Amino acid sequence: MPTVSMTVNGKPVSGEAEGRTLLVQFLRETLGLTGTHVGCDTSQCGACVVHVDGEAVKSCTMFAAEADGAEVKTIEGMANADGSLSVIQQAFQDHHGLQCGFCTPGMVMSAAALLKDNPKPSEAEIRDYLEGNICRCTGYHNIVKAILAASGQEVTPIAAE
Amino acid sequence: MPKDHGIGASTKRREDVRFLTGKGRYTDDINIRGQAYVHFLRSDVAHGKINAVGTSEAETAPGVLRVFTGKDFEGVGGIPCGWQITDRQGNPMQEPAHPVLAQGKVRHVGDPIAAVVAETYEQARDAAEKINLDITELPAVMNMKAALEDGAPKVHDDLTSNLCYDWGFIEDNREAVDQAIKSAHHVTTLELVNQRLVANPMEPRVAIGDYASYSDESTLYTTSQNPHVIRLLMGAFVLGIPEHKLRVVAPDVGGGFGSKIFHYAEEAFCTFAAKQLKCPVKWTSSRSEAFMTDAHGRDHVTRIELALDAEGNFQAIRTETYANMGAYLSTFSTSVPTYLHGTLMAGNYKTPNIYVNVKAVFSNTVPVDAYRGAGRPEATFQLERVIDKAAREMGIDPVEIRRKNFVTEFPYATPVAVEYDTGDYNATMDKALEIADWDGFDARAAESAKKGLWRGRGINTYIEACGIAPSALVGQLGARAGLYESATVRVNATGGLVVMTGSHSHGQGHETAFPQVIAEMIGIDESMVEIVHGDTANTPMGMGTYGSRSLAVGGSAMVRATEKIIAKAKKIAAHLMEAAPEDVELKDGQFSIAGTDKSVAWGDVCLAAYVPHNYPLEELEPGLEETAFYDPANFTYPAGAYICEVEVDPDTGKVRIDRFAAADDFGNVVNPMIVEGQVHGGLAQGIGQALLEGCAYDDSGQLISGSYMDYAMPRADDVPSYSVDHSCQTPCTHNPLGVKGCGEAGAIGSPPAVVNAVVDALQRNGKDVTHIDMPLSPSRVWAAMNG
Numbered sequence: 001m002p003t004v005s006m007t008v009n010g011k012p013v014s015g016e017a018e019g020r021t022l023l024v025q026f027l028r029e030t031l032g033l034t035g036t037h038v039g040c041d042t043s044q045c046g047a048c049v050v051h052v053d054g055e056a057v058k059s060c061t062m063f064a065a066e067a068d069g070a071e072v073k074t075i076e077g078m079a080n081a082d083g084s085l086s087v088i089q090q091a092f093q094d095h096h097g098l099q100c101g102f103c104t105p106g107m108v109m110s111a112a113a114l115l116k117d118n119p120k121p122s123e124a125e126i127r128d129y130l131e132g133n134i135c136r137c138t139g140y141h142n143i144v145k146a147i148l149a150a151s152g153q154e155v156t157p158i159a160a161e
Numbered sequence: 162m163p164k165d166h167g168i169g170a171s172t173k174r175r176e177d178v179r180f181l182t183g184k185g186r187y188t189d190d191i192n193i194r195g196q197a198y199v200h201f202l203r204s205d206v207a208h209g210k211i212n213a214v215g216t217s218e219a220e221t222a223p224g225v226l227r228v229f230t231g232k233d234f235e236g237v238g239g240i241p242c243g244w245q246i247t248d249r250q251g252n253p254m255q256e257p258a259h260p261v262l263a264q265g266k267v268r269h270v271g272d273p274i275a276a277v278v279a280e281t282y283e284q285a286r287d288a289a290e291k292i293n294l295d296i297t298e299l300p301a302v303m304n305m306k307a308a309l310e311d312g313a314p315k316v317h318d319d320l321t322s323n324l325c326y327d328w329g330f331i332e333d334n335r336e337a338v339d340q341a342i343k344s345a346h347h348v349t350t351l352e353l354v355n356q357r358l359v360a361n362p363m364e365p366r367v368a369i370g371d372y373a374s375y376s377d378e379s380t381l382y383t384t385s386q387n388p389h390v391i392r393l394l395m396g397a398f399v400l401g402i403p404e405h406k407l408r409v410v411a412p413d414v415g416g417g418f419g420s421k422i423f424h425y426a427e428e429a430f431c432t433f434a435a436k437q438l439k440c441p442v443k444w445t446s447s448r449s450e451a452f453m454t455d456a457h458g459r460d461h462v463t464r465i466e467l468a469l470d471a472e473g474n475f476q477a478i479r480t481e482t483y484a485n486m487g488a489y490l491s492t493f494s495t496s497v498p499t500y501l502h503g504t505l506m507a508g509n510y511k512t513p514n515i516y517v518n519v520k521a522v523f524s525n526t527v528p529v530d531a532y533r534g535a536g537r538p539e540a541t542f543q544l545e546r547v548i549d550k551a552a553r554e555m556g557i558d559p560v561e562i563r564r565k566n567f568v569t570e571f572p573y574a575t576p577v578a579v580e581y582d583t584g585d586y587n588a589t590m591d592k593a594l595e596i597a598d599w600d601g602f603d604a605r606a607a608e609s610a611k612k613g614l615w616r617g618r619g620i621n622t623y624i625e626a627c628g629i630a631p632s633a634l635v636g637q638l639g640a641r642a643g644l645y646e647s648a649t650v651r652v653n654a655t656g657g658l659v660v661m662t663g664s665h666s667h668g669q670g671h672e673t674a675f676p677q678v679i680a681e682m683i684g685i686d687e688s689m690v691e692i693v694h695g696d697t698a699n700t701p702m703g704m705g706t707y708g709s710r711s712l713a714v715g716g717s718a719m720v721r722a723t724e725k726i727i728a729k730a731k732k733i734a735a736h737l738m739e740a741a742p743e744d745v746e747l748k749d750g751q752f753s754i755a756g757t758d759k760s761v762a763w764g765d766v767c768l769a770a771y772v773p774h775n776y777p778l779e780e781l782e783p784g785l786e787e788t789a790f791y792d793p794a795n796f797t798y799p800a801g802a803y804i805c806e807v808e809v810d811p812d813t814g815k816v817r818i819d820r821f822a823a824a825d826d827f828g829n830v831v832n833p834m835i836v837e838g839q840v841h842g843g844l845a846q847g848i849g850q851a852l853l854e855g856c857a858y859d860d861s862g863q864l865i866s867g868s869y870m871d872y873a874m875p876r877a878d879d880v881p882s883y884s885v886d887h888s889c890q891t892p893c894t895h896n897p898l899g900v901k902g903c904g905e906a907g908a909i910g911s912p913p914a915v916v917n918a919v920v921d922a923l924q925r926n927g928k929d930v931t932h933i934d935m936p937l938s939p940s941r942v943w944a945a946m947n948g
Contacts, residue, residue, distance in 0.1 A: 028190075029192075034186075034190035035184065038189075038365075042448065042869055044868070044869035044870060045448070074183065075181075075182065075183035076182065089182070093174065093177040096173075096174065096838045098181070099668035099669070099670070100362070100667055101413065102363040102416060104180050108181065126877070127878040130877035130878075134874050136361055136363050136416050136845075137668050137842045138841055139880060139883065158834045
């Protein structure tokens with residue numbers, strides 16, 4: 001079986017991969033990075049979004065071999081260096097932008113990619129950008145709010161009695 | 162000043178940290194050394210006779226450990242149904258066998274025929290292609306009414322027909338209802354479809370069977386909302402494993418919405434095969450498999466009649482519903498169209514005469530069972546649609562006709578066997594009108610018109626029965642389980658608490674909300690309370706999470722166990738302070754004697770319980786650990802009013818939801834942030850049903866909507882930001898927290914609001930359209946307005 005090598009979350013890694021091995025399988029099964037999830041088999045749900053050379057990619061649509069030599073970033077590499085939550089992660093917690101947590105890694109990776117290109121997106125731009133990430137729990141309301149907040153824009157505070 | 166801790170505070174969720182950093186531990190993240198992988202060969206025809214399953218070539222394929230077929234399960238029990246319905250004649254429902262792997266016939270696309278276990282997943286899948294199937298395809302039973310005609314092909318040859326049951330509720334009401342309808346001033350009739358949906362939690366199902374030969378113990382890791390129920394059903398009815406030799410673990414679970422309540426064949430298979438092969442066996446569902454194996458939801462065809470007097474007072478309701486059961490009876494399938502649906506047909510209204518008839522039908526489709534709301538959305542949809550139609554026919558305002566008929570005095574016993582303990586339907590109606598800016602509609606409609614769009618508004622109310630359920634009552638109605646919940650509270654010597662609960666969190670935030678309750682009762686920091694759930698080995702017997710029951714039933718068990726803890730701790734504190742227990746007060750984590758300066762801290766009492774050097778050992782056992790089982794006295798009845806505003810594009814029929822307002826009465830609220838999140842999610846699922854989602858089969862039983870390319874899941878740009886409010890609170894009268902449950906409300910209350918709004922938009926623009934079946938796709942809306 002051929003060996004593929006890449007840098008994942010700043011660390012050089014290599015492992016065996018069949019030609020048909022998907023990047024998401026390589027991350028989850030070979031490297032044990034189970035934060036990246038598989039929610040469908042038609043590249044629709046976005047639970048598997050990672051960054052490859054700085055671009056958001058659905059890691060179920062890419063073979064591991066295609067990422068040979070690439071810089072890959074996953075949800076495990078998103079926290080601050082001291083282990084605290086990054087601005088986007090913290091905004092998701094502060095605004096209840098997640099429930100079951102399964103789509104969350106992909107949402108956070110997509111949000112980071114959006115804010116890199118568009119640091120102050122409107123609500124409509126956020127909703128449009130997230131078209132490739134499905135969440136079944138939150139109804140998107142608080143995800144949109146979290147991303148607005150992470151971009152430094154005003155949002156309504158969370159409810160309290 | 163908003164609360165910043167305890168009951169009523171929007172405490173941030175502690176579980177989020179692991180989910181946001183990739184440290185969640187879902188079932189597919191678990192890999193056991195030496196595990197094998199199973200791939201199921203599934204039927205690609207809806208109905209067929211199995212002549213032969215040739216496995217010899219597959220058995221010798223690389224890496225294959227064994228190929229299983231239905232023959233391997235002949236001595237094994239079938240997947241059981243958890244609720245027996247008695248029909249109108251007093252006879253039990255027809256209950257077919259449900260083998261783990263198909264025997265004799267396949268009955269739906271996706272029915273498992275063979276299972277290949279191999280060293281790698283790829284080897285299992287490759288080998289499955291080498292199985293030679295000889296199946297004679299039979300005519301598929303797809304249409305429910307045709308399925309009941311004489312001579313129709315039968316899904317189960319050993320049953321007398323495709324009718325599971327013909328149920329009347331309440332049969333003694335029937336004559337009075339018929340009479341009231343016959344003599345009514347006005348009768349509004351509506352025929353509608355509540356379409357088949359797929360729950361689609363984002364995490365597909367996974368099962369890992371493991372067997373320890375040294376102890377003869379089996380362990381199943383599974384994506385379940387209720388691991389104890391799976392242990393009971395699978396152990397007792399399928400595999401014959403005593404519960405003390407069977408452990409079921411449901412770790413982090415990525416959403417359920419009902420579809421992970423049920424016991425599935427793959428769970429039994431992996432547990433069985435692990436013992437046979439003496440190695441762990443893992444199955445991970447693909448999304449495509451999920452579409453054809455996860456139990457589906459809804460799928461009712463209904464005719465409803467509402468009789469009114471000249472003033473618009475409701476006189477009687479009569480319904481006839483055909484409910485699709487699919488090919489086999491899933492765990493709670495039979496209860497959904499009956500006791501979770503018929504009992505809600507009174508809605509928020511004082512209709513004196515109600516009769517509900519349900520015919521449950523077998524078909525060559527995936528089994529249908531509970532999906533968020535389960536029976537209650539079906540009841541709400543038909544009732545609130547027919548009320549809207551009646552209001553229009555009689556020229557009564559849609560708000561007025563509802564107010565006129567609201568139940569306003571509590572407790573209220575409905576003609577469909579439930580008693581609402583409390584509520585204030587005018588209050589939630591007022592609040593909904595306020596947050597929706599009902600009076601500003603005309604101005605917005607004018608703005609829409611300038612853009613060439615038709616604006617409409619829809620309103621409805623809903624009520625649901627949650628906190629499922631009083632065991633004695635459901636036992637009389639045919640449930641084969643009790644529906645209590647349990648909790649063990651273990652106080653450690655250093656003062657921290659571990660709460661082991663039978664409730665299961667798969668997104669609801671129990672790890673955060675439950676400690677808010679217990680910390681407030683004792684007066685300690687929430688961080689001192691840890692919630693343990695999802696593992697039958699370290700939690701007491703529990704019934705799990707569904708039917709918006711976790712806080713109302715599981716939370717009540719927790720409160721009862723904590724009350725026992727406090728009672729014992731007071732005795733210890735009394736001993737330490739040399740006082741009488743009845744004089745001891747607990748506040749802010751300090752035990753004190755009123756009127757004295759004597760006090761002892763919570764931590765000192767906990768330490769004394771485990772280091773009992775100065776302790777009343779002759780009267781009291783050491784230690785501080787208590788268990789409580791809580792069986793509710795009644796259901797809880799959350800209720801509310803929902804308002805939707807849409808813009809319809811007359812050129813394309815495309816509907817856009819511009820505003821959605823939800824005013825709910827959930828009784829007391831523990832964590833408002835979590836409650837609002839639950840409502841948001843429910844609304845998106847309800848809006849999804851109203852506008853987008855629909856599970857489609859063709860006439861031959863092929864599943865047309867088998868992926869996210871074909872099944873329209875709501876996406877971020879399909880839904881609006883919502884206005885939600887839960888400030889109208891009539892606390893539940895019979896559980897210690899006064900809570901009602903919030904998990905399903907959004908999905909129950911929202912579909913009729915959307916459809917009412919679209920019909921309203923069309924009516925305002927001169928189109929005499931009285932109903933459109935969901936989903937309200939552009940083509941359906943366009944056809945209706947141009948029909």
